[in-house]
Amino acid sequence: MENFRKVRTSEEETPLPFSDLPPDVVEMKVKEGSKIRNLMNFAMAQMELKGSRQIIFSGCGRAVTKTITCVEIMKRKLGGLHQVTKVRYKTLLEVWENQDPLPGGPAQNLTVHKNVPSICILLSRDPLDPNQTGYQPPEPRHGLGSQLGEAGEDTSGSTTKGLKRPLPPPGKELLTKKLQVQVPDRPRGSGTTDRQPDHHH
Secondary structure, eight states: OTTEEEEEEEEOOOOOSOSSOOTTOEEEEEOTTOOHHHHHHHHHIIIIISOOSEEEEEEEGGGHHHHHHHHHHHHHHHOSOEEEEEEEEEEEEEEEEESSOOTTOSOSEEEEEEEEEEEEEEEESSOOOTTSTTEEOOOOSSTHHHHTOHHHHHTTTTSSOSSSSOOOOHHHHHHHHHHHHHSOOOOSOGGGGGTSOOTTO
């Protein structure tokens, strides 16, 4: 294969795996080299400025993790989004061209079919059918959220449009939230705990 060079890759066109989609739904096709900030700026504009009710993020192969990152950022920025995740396999067609063909040798081009995992995530402001496979309800805004302190939740820029400033790296915000949740609530006076009923029972 050392004389072959990959000249193009094409995806099999497959219909989106969701039913009842509006005809004008935006599909964000996430590629391995896509910049998350660019994807999110466009997607947020669709949802906030154009008022779209639903948006789809899709990616395959190495772009799957980036697709999920975009979805998590979007859910945190907008809140209250219903989600359906579909995972499937997609066929990629790779065309390799022989750079150094021998006279009377094999064909000039080789076509390789590759099966790669592909993910499709639908985010919707409107409720979706909770019985379909892959459905996730919106994350509760209160309950766990209120423990994190309202200030931490609200200053994250959900009120500003979030289009102008660069996105934080997805790991950092999650990390600080997780740490805040795990802080044990000891300062209620450690001496009084033995007299209060233990709330773990």
